[in-house]
Amino acid sequence: xxxxxxxxxxxxxxxxxxxxxxxxxxxxxxxxxxxxxxxxxxxxxxxxxxxxxxxxxxxxxxxxxxxxxxxxxxxxxxxxxxxxxxxxxxxxxxxxxxxxxxxxxxxxxxxxxxxxx
Numbered sequence: 001x002x003x004x005x006x007x008x009x010x011x012x013x014x015x016x017x018x019x020x021x022x023x024x025x026x027x028x029x030x031x032x033x034x035x036x037x038x039x040x041x042x043x044x045x046x047x048x049x050x051x052x053x054x055x056x057x058x059x060x061x062x063x064x065x066x067x068x069x070x071x072x073x074x075x076x077x078x079x080x081x082x083x084x085x086x087x088x089x090x091x092x093x094x095x096x097x098x099x100x101x102x103x104x105x106x107x108x109x110x111x112x113x114x115x116x117x
Contacts, residue, residue: 015056018049 011019025035025046036046084105088096100108 011056015049015053019053021046022050022053 021039021041024039025032028035030038032046032050033043036043083099083101086098086100086105086108088098098105098108
């Protein structure tokens with residue numbers, strides 16, 4: 001279980017108590033039902049709270065994804081109107097085309113060239 005990745009200061013007091021219960025149960029070697037009974041906790045509540053803590057962990061992981069993604073230039077095609085159409089292939093098989101004037105296209109390409117890969 002990955003509750004250890006939670007920042008405990010972001011948890012409510014009740015969530016911190018349940019996190020302590022979950023960690024204690026894991027270290028006890030007892031099954032959830034036996035540990036809950038031994039501690040005087042309702043087994044169903046224990047499972048519910050453990051699942052909520054897991055949900056918090058996955059939500060935290062999702063929120064820490066980078067806001068920007070490195071892109072690779074596939075090709076650029078000058079058009080007759082003086083604008084460029086820049087086509088990119090992004091992670092996850094996402095394709096993007098941007099039509100911009102030459103100056104904007106140059107600025108965009110320079111910015112992309114500065115990004116670490």
